[in-house]
Amino acid sequence: MDAAKMGSDLERVLITNDEMQQRLKEIAKQVDADFAGRSILMVGVLKGAVMVMADLSRHLQSDVEMDWMAVSSYGSGTKSSGVVRILKDLDSDVHERHVLLAEDIIDSGLTLAWLKENLEARGAASVTIVTALRKPDALKVPVEVGYVGFDIPNEFVVGYGLDYAGKYRNLDCVGTLAPHVYGGDDVDE
Ligand SMILES: O=P(O)(O)OC[C@H]1O[C@H](OP(=O)(O)OP(=O)(O)O)[C@H](O)[C@@H]1O
Ligand code: HPA
Numbered sequence: 001m002d003a004a005k006m007g008s009d010l011e012r013v014l015i016t017n018d019e020m021q022q023r024l025k026e027i028a029k030q031v032d033a034d035f036a037g038r039s040i041l042m043v044g045v046l047k048g049a050v051m052v053m054a055d056l057s058r059h060l061q062s063d064v065e066m067d068w069m070a071v072s073s074y075g076s077g078t079k080s081s082g083v084v085r086i087l088k089d090l091d092s093d094v095h096e097r098h099v100l101l102a103e104d105i106i107d108s109g110l111t112l113a114w115l116k117e118n119l120e121a122r123g124a125a126s127v128t129i130v131t132a133l134r135k136p137d138a139l140k141v142p143v144e145v146g147y148v149g150f151d152i153p154n155e156f157v158v159g160y161g162l163d164y165a166g167k168y169r170n171l172d173c174v175g176t177l178a179p180h181v182y183g184g185d186d187v188d189e
Contacts, residue, residue, distance in 0.1 A: 001171050010175045015150055017172040020132065020160060021055065027130060027147045028059030031100065034128075034146075039063040041097040043090065045115065046070040047169065048104035051161040052132045052149075056102065067092045073111050084114045095123040100146075104161040105133040109143040116143070132160060133174065150174075 003013050031040075042064050044053035057064050070088035099119055106112055112129055119127045128146035137154040152174070158164050159171030164181065 001168075003171070003173050003175065006168075006171065006175075009178055009181050010171075011178045013173050013175045014152055014157060015133075015160075015174040017160075020149060020174070023149045024052070024056050024132075025059050027149065028056055028061075030147060031056075031130070032061050035062050035098060035100075038098050039065065040100050041092060041094060042066045042100045042102055043094075043119070044068050044102050045104075045111070046088065048161040048163070049102045051169075052104055052130070053102050056130065065092070069115070071111060071115065084111055093122075094119055096125045099124045099127045101127055101129050103129065103131045105135070105157075106131045106143055106145065106148075107135050107138050108140040109138075110141060112145075113141045113143045133157070133162075 003010055040062050042053060042057055044050065044066065046068050053066065057066065067090045069090055071084050071086055073084045101115060101119065103112055116127050116129060130147040131145060132149040134148050134151050135154045136151050155176050157174050157176055158168035159174045161169050163169045164177055
């Protein structure tokens with residue numbers, strides 16, 4: 001879905017799809033150089049990371065295997081609960097693997113800080129985070145990040161994998177929602 005299709009539901013486009021693809025190409029070049037000669041286990045965090053996994057992996061020239069985890073810290077609202085639950089674990093053993101942990105967004109940082117520690121505790125040789133988006137002003141815990149697509153303001157965003165109440169993940173750009181979409185309710189789960 002493109003921005004025009006969303007009409008007045010979309011308040012502002014922050015990052016176009018072209019800008020995102022361009023940035024992911026640059027990141028892929030850096031990843032290829034940094035991981036030269038190593039096989040990479042890309043771990044995507046469902047559901048938000050599907051777009052960045054699909055796009056970044058296709059820009060990479062390195063050997064890549066993919067695996068997926070599902071965790072939840074947000075429910076259907078717009079604020080992190082801070083409690084991370086594993087909904088689906090990896091199929092692969094990460095022991096001595098070089099893990100590239102891919103996410104759509106680092107907001108409070110709680111999810112990725114927890115995940116990185118969790119994968120390191122399983123004996124991964126390295127765990128490097130790549131995220132399409134980061135909100136530097138929203139961070140509640142420090143997270144060491146290998147590659148960042150874009151730093152964005154501390155506003156709730158949708159698109160490029162990011163949802164509001166399950167919708168808008170297939171929007172091809174990243175943008176903010178018009179207030180009427182939230183229905184005036186302070187959804188906070
Ligand atoms: O830095 P944080 O504040 O922890 O927020 C980031 C997390 O929140 C979103 O996931 P969500 O729990 O909404 O699940 P989803 O990917 O299925 O939408 C996003 O995909 C990250 O996993
Ligand atoms: O800004 C956001 N939008 C959608 N999902 C999210 N999960 C963390 N931050 C966000």
